[in-house]
Amino acid sequence: MIEVIFITSNEGKYREARAIGEKYGVEVNWMQVEYLEPQGTDLKEIAKKSAEILSEKIDSSFFIEDSGLFVEALNGFPGPYSSYVFKTIGNSGILKLMEGVENRNAYFMAVIAYWDGNKVWTFEGRVDGKIAKSARGDAGFGYDPIFEYEDKTFAEMGDEKNEYSHRRKALEKFFGWLSKR
Ligand code: IMP
Numbered sequence: 001m002i003e004v005i006f007i008t009s010n011e012g013k014y015r016e017a018r019a020i021g022e023k024y025g026v027e028v029n030w031m032q033v034e035y036l037e038p039q040g041t042d043l044k045e046i047a048k049k050s051a052e053i054l055s056e057k058i059d060s061s062f063f064i065e066d067s068g069l070f071v072e073a074l075n076g077f078p079g080p081y082s083s084y085v086f087k088t089i090g091n092s093g094i095l096k097l098m099e100g101v102e103n104r105n106a107y108f109m110a111v112i113a114y115w116d117g118n119k120v121w122t123f124e125g126r127v128d129g130k131i132a133k134s135a136r137g138d139a140g141f142g143y144d145p146i147f148e149y150e151d152k153t154f155a156e157m158g159d160e161k162n163e164y165s166h167r168r169k170a171l172e173k174f175f176g177w178l179s180k181r
Pocket of ligand 1: 010065066067068069082083084086108140141142143144154165167
């Protein structure tokens with residue numbers, strides 16, 4: 001069994017990664033480390049820089065994940081600011097911004113940055129869906145209740161979300177690569 005450390009303060013992300021890892025024979029272990037996330041407009045750059053900052057504190061290899069919700073009609077907002085926007089205006093704020101807007105297209109994007117002890121490797125995943133008209137479901141976390149994939153929101157799916165999520169796609173690439181090393 002391959003073991004990897006996932007540094008995140010988000011338990012929801014950790015649970016999802018752990019469940020997906022089990023399918024790939026990878027044991028994901030959770031570590032929480034406080035650090036100041038660098039700001040920027042590009043998820044990949046933010047993830048890469050975060051891993052570099054953390055590599056100065058952590059002796060072993062590890063990975064982090066940075067993700068965001070990108071709404072087409074809002075020109076990609078909240079994107080790299082998803083975490084802050086969730087804490088401030090939340091799902092009801094996004095729904096308000098989308099009132100009367102016909103184009104509901106949105107996607108989640110995840111970038112994994114893996115520090116192997118020497119350098120950072122990145123892996124990306126994306127899932128396309130729509131912003132729901134109202135929040136539905138109580139599983140998952142974050143924007144799950146307002147993100148529709150086909151006819152259900154991610155929060156109405158429970159574990160089924162792990163088959164389609166951006167995080168799953170990024171983790172699949174990462175775990176596949178890791179198991180061939
Ligand atoms: P960060 O990657 O920790 O900076 O956070 C990104 C933000 O996007 C979090 O606050 C979550 O609320 C949101 N987010 C990321 N992935 C998901 C997901 O799978 N479902 C719902 N919200 C998500």
